[in-house]
Amino acid sequence: MLIGAVAPLVVGIILKVLFTPEKVGISISGALIYFTIPMPLQNLPITESQVNSALVIVTILFLCLYFTHGLTVKAELKRQLVAEWIVKQTQSLVKTNMSDYFSGFAPFVASIMALSAFSSLLSLFGMYPPTSDINIVGGWAILVFILITYYKMKCGPLHYAKSFGDPVPFLAPLNVISEVATPISMAFRHYGNVLSGAVISVLVATGLQGLTNIIFGWLPGFLGNIPFLQIGLPAILSVYFDLFSGCLQAFIFAMLTMLYVASGFPEEDYLARRAKKLARLKK
Amino acid sequence: MQSLDIISVNLWQILISLANLTILFLLLKKFLYKPVTKMLEARRAEIDSQYSDAQNAKQSAEAKDAELTERLVGAKAEAESIINEAADIAKARGDKIVEDARATADGIRRQAEEDARLERKRMNETIKEEIVEVSTALAEKMLEREVNADDHKALIDDFIDKIGEN
Numbered sequence: 001m002l003i004g005a006v007a008p009l010v011v012g013i014i015l016k017v018l019f020t021p022e023k024v025g026i027s028i029s030g031a032l033i034y035f036t037i038p039m040p041l042q043n044l045p046i047t048e049s050q051v052n053s054a055l056v057i058v059t060i061l062f063l064c065l066y067f068t069h070g071l072t073v074k075a076e077l078k079r080q081l082v083a084e085w086i087v088k089q090t091q092s093l094v095k096t097n098m099s100d101y102f103s104g105f106a107p108f109v110a111s112i113m114a115l116s117a118f119s120s121l122l123s124l125f126g127m128y129p130p131t132s133d134i135n136i137v138g139g140w141a142i143l144v145f146i147l148i149t150y151y152k153m154k155c156g157p158l159h160y161a162k163s164f165g166d167p168v169p170f171l172a173p174l175n176v177i178s179e180v181a182t183p184i185s186m187a188f189r190h191y192g193n194v195l196s197g198a199v200i201s202v203l204v205a206t207g208l209q210g211l212t213n214i215i216f217g218w219l220p221g222f223l224g225n226i227p228f229l230q231i232g233l234p235a236i237l238s239v240y241f242d243l244f245s246g247c248l249q250a251f252i253f254a255m256l257t258m259l260y261v262a263s264g265f266p267e268e269d270y271l272a273r274r275a276k277k278l279a280r281l282k283k
Numbered sequence: 284m285q286s287l288d289i290i291s292v293n294l295w296q297i298l299i300s301l302a303n304l305t306i307l308f309l310l311l312k313k314f315l316y317k318p319v320t321k322m323l324e325a326r327r328a329e330i331d332s333q334y335s336d337a338q339n340a341k342q343s344a345e346a347k348d349a350e351l352t353e354r355l356v357g358a359k360a361e362a363e364s365i366i367n368e369a370a371d372i373a374k375a376r377g378d379k380i381v382e383d384a385r386a387t388a389d390g391i392r393r394q395a396e397e398d399a400r401l402e403r404k405r406m407n408e409t410i411k412e413e414i415v416e417v418s419t420a421l422a423e424k425m426l427e428r429e430v431n432a433d434d435h436k437a438l439i440d441d442f443i444d445k446i447g448e449n
Contacts, residue, residue, distance in 0.1 A: 030287030044295035047287055053300065057307050064314040071322040073329055080322075087319040107312040115307050130300075135293050139300025195289070 001069060004062035008055035012127045015051065028199055031128050049133035056118045056130070060111075086110065097255065098262035105258065112140065113254045120194055120246025124238070131249070132195040134187060141183035141190075144257045148182065151265040155273055159266065186256055193249050197241025205234050417445055 019032055031047035038044075067083035075081060090106040090113075098105060116131060123129040130136045153160045164175040208229040216228055421442055 028289060030289045030291060032286045039295055042294050044299075045287065045293065047296070050296065050299060053303055057303060057310070060307060061310050061314065064311060068315055068318045071318050073322060073326045083315060083319050084323070087316060087323075107316045108308045110315070111304060111307040111311045114311070115304060133287075133296075134290055135296035136300040136303075138292070139297040139302075140304050142297060143301045143304050 001062055001066040005059050005066060008058045009122075009125060009127075012052055012055045012122065013125055016048070016127050028202060031130075031133055047133070048128040049130035049136050052122055052127055053115070053119060053130040053136055056115060056122065060114050060118060093254075094258060097258040099267055101265075101267060102258075102262060105261070109254045109258060112257060113250045116140075116190065116250035116253050117247050120249065121242065123194075123198065123242045123246070129194055129198070129242075129246070131190060131246070132198055134191045137191045138183075138187040140253070141187035144186065144260065145183035147257075148260050148264045151261055154270050155266055159269065163266070182260060186253065190249050190253050193245055194241075197237075197245050201234060201237050201241055204237055205230060208233065417442065 015034075019034065031049040033045040033047050034051065036043050036045045064083075067079050067086075069079075070077055071080055071083070075084070087106070087110075090110040091103070094102060094106045094109055119130040119136070121129075123132075149160075152163065164172045164179075166175065209227045212227040212229045216223070216226075421438070424438065
């Protein structure tokens with residue numbers, strides 16, 4: 001099962017190696033397009049980010065199967081502890097950040113964290129991180145927006161419409177804007193962080209290469225072509241942008257999801273309404 | 284091979300990504316959360332049952348302990364009463380034995396005294412008879428012949444000797 005988890009990564013790396021065009025100089029571009037499917041409204045290009053996120057999903061699926069394989073009450077296998085830890089941590093996170101009503105949210109939060117973190121960490125293997133594609137993160141943000149709106153609508157559309165004129169009715173346009181801004185800001189925060197990390201890494205690496213050429217260019221033969229100054233600094237930047245920033249953005253995205261959904265849900269009104277409905281049904 | 288622009292919005296890609304997150308959510312729910320939650324519930328049930336088992340065992344042990352203590356106290360009291368009874372019986376029996384022994388000894392002593400008295404009486408009678416006999420014999424002899432001083436003396440000596448012999 002571990003093989004099943006590693007195989008997608010290998011496939012992704014092979015695809016990357018096979019299809020990456022030779023680059024001349026600095027090139028900062030989006031994902032590679034493997035092929036395009038004609039669709040109504042807009043053609044659908046199947047890109048690196050699509051393929052890589054699918055590979056990430058397969059990897060996570062196999063990891064889950066591996067960790068939950070042979071679960072026993074007495075926890076005889078060490079990997080069972082990992083599965084238990086993940087479940088308990090996400091459940092307690094959801095419980096502290098949301099209310100008990102949202103206890104079913106734990107798998108969703110875990111899937112956001114896993115998908116986002118694994119996608120960002122793909123850049124460690126030299127693959128294109130899907131999180132630096134606005135479409136991928138935008139899709140997640142829109143799903144979160146749908147959830148927020150769904151929970152706000154729980155008390156009926158009228159209650160939802162009223163919530164826009166909350167402090168004073170004439171601020172309603174601003175409220176609408178802030179409502180729409182939520183998914184956009186979430187998507188751009190995540191996407192921008194990952195993409196800017198990649199851009200900075202490329203810029204620094206290229207700049208260091210140029211600097212090496214200027215300083216050590218006089219060395220004879222192949223020695224002059226070795227970019228000595230590229231040793232060190234890019235590695236540190238990679239640790240920050242790929243490892244730290246990737247995990248941090250995943251955590252932030254999950255936290256924001258929980259907070260927005262929980263704060264948008266008028267729990268007291270909803271519970272009061274439901275109690276009233278139940279009372280009416282009993283009559 | 285072409286690549287996308289760095290910012291390019293595509294509706295279908297957004298939809299696919301949305302679907303991907305939903306699919307991953309369902310996968311995690313089915314393959315991670317469901318089995319782990321099930322296992323945790325089974326563990327909780329097992330721990331609960333073990334706790335209740337331990338509680339029951341403790342209660343029964345306490346009950347048994349109380350019962351045994353009670354029994355032990357009863358047994359001690361019984362043993363004491365048995366010992367006391369036995370001591371009483373033994374004392375009574377001993378007293379009786381001593382009494383009997385004393386009675387027997389008294390009887391034996393009385394018998395012995397009686398015997399001694401009878402013996403003395405008989406001896407006295409025997410001595411009296413002897414004396415009578417001797418004095419009869421002496422009188423015969425004195426009547427038989429004449430008595431002079433010497434004879435007299437010899438006679439008396441003879442008489443005394445005879446008494447001594449007897």
